[in-house]
Amino acid sequence: MPDWVKTFMGLEGLATSEFVYEPTVIPGLLQTEDHAHALTEAAGFVRADHNERFVSFRLARARRLTDPEPLGLRAVIGEAALRLAVGTPEVRQEQYRHLLKIAELPDVAIQVVCPEAGPHAAATGPFYIFDFGLARSIAYAELLDGAMYIQDFDQVRTYTMAAESAQQVALSPEESVEFIGTMIDGG
Numbered sequence: 001m002p003d004w005v006k007t008f009m010g011l012e013g014l015a016t017s018e019f020v021y022e023p024t025v026i027p028g029l030l031q032t033e034d035h036a037h038a039l040t041e042a043a044g045f046v047r048a049d050h051n052e053r054f055v056s057f058r059l060a061r062a063r064r065l066t067d068p069e070p071l072g073l074r075a076v077i078g079e080a081a082l083r084l085a086v087g088t089p090e091v092r093q094e095q096y097r098h099l100l101k102i103a104e105l106p107d108v109a110i111q112v113v114c115p116e117a118g119p120h121a122a123a124t125g126p127f128y129i130f131d132f133g134l135a136r137s138i139a140y141a142e143l144l145d146g147a148m149y150i151q152d153f154d155q156v157r158t159y160t161m162a163a164e165s166a167q168q169v170a171l172s173p174e175e176s177v178e179f180i181g182t183m184i185d186g187g
Contacts, residue, residue: 004147011138011149012061015130017072019163022126023113026081026095028058029065029073030102030110035095038087065105072107072131076122076166079114082183096184103177111170112179121165129159 012018020027025039036055064071086092103110113120128140139150139159150156171179 007149008140008147009057009061011130011140012064012071014132015071016133017074017107017131019074019076019129019131020126021076021122021128021163021166022081023078023123024080024126025084026077026086026099027075029062029071030075030077030099031058031062032091032095032098033059034091035086035098038091042086065102065108070105070107074109074111074163074167076111076113076163076170079112079179082112082180093184096180099180100177100184103173103180109173110176110180111167111173112176113166113170114179117169120169121162127159127162129156129163 018029020029026035028036031039033055036058040055065073082096086095099110102108126142130138130140132138136151136153137156137160139156141148141150150159170176
């Protein structure tokens with residue numbers, strides 16, 4: 001496992017809350033096992049013999065959402081991520097139902113950004129912001145072959161402003177749940 005992945009998992013394990021903006025894929029914390037398998041296999045970045053281990057790490061991360069002291073999660077997902085043909089239609093339907101179930105958790109907010117919302121400050125690409133309570137937040141941007149961890153206060157503030165912009169143009173959490181619900185069974 002690359003060092004940048006280990007760093008990501010360590011930060012996520014220490015964080016009290018996390019913001020994620022993913023315009024084209026469903027964030028790993030929100031993926032079902034079958035969706036994670038299908039996405040990992042299709043992407044081809046993980047060797048076939050490491051796929052199972054990679055998916056199990058992803059599922060272990062997701063357990064933070066239901067821990068006794070859960071990770072707070074604010075996820076803004078692009079409509080394209082929901083419509084991406086990952087796996088079979090059954091895998092996608094299971095994924096939509098899973099999103100609706102996760103959205104019921106008290107420390108989770110899922111918002112969908114539709115193309116009609118127009119441009120916003122986060123539109124340049126996916127990123128995460130890890131919050132640690134009293135310690136400084138850290139932003140994270142994934143690259144094809146690595147990652148950037150941003151710790152400079154002013155730069156993290158720029159990511160925070162982009163996160164706020166994405167949340168403002170996105171459907172509300174309630175509207176997002178309705179929107180995802182319309183996608184179940186071919187909606």
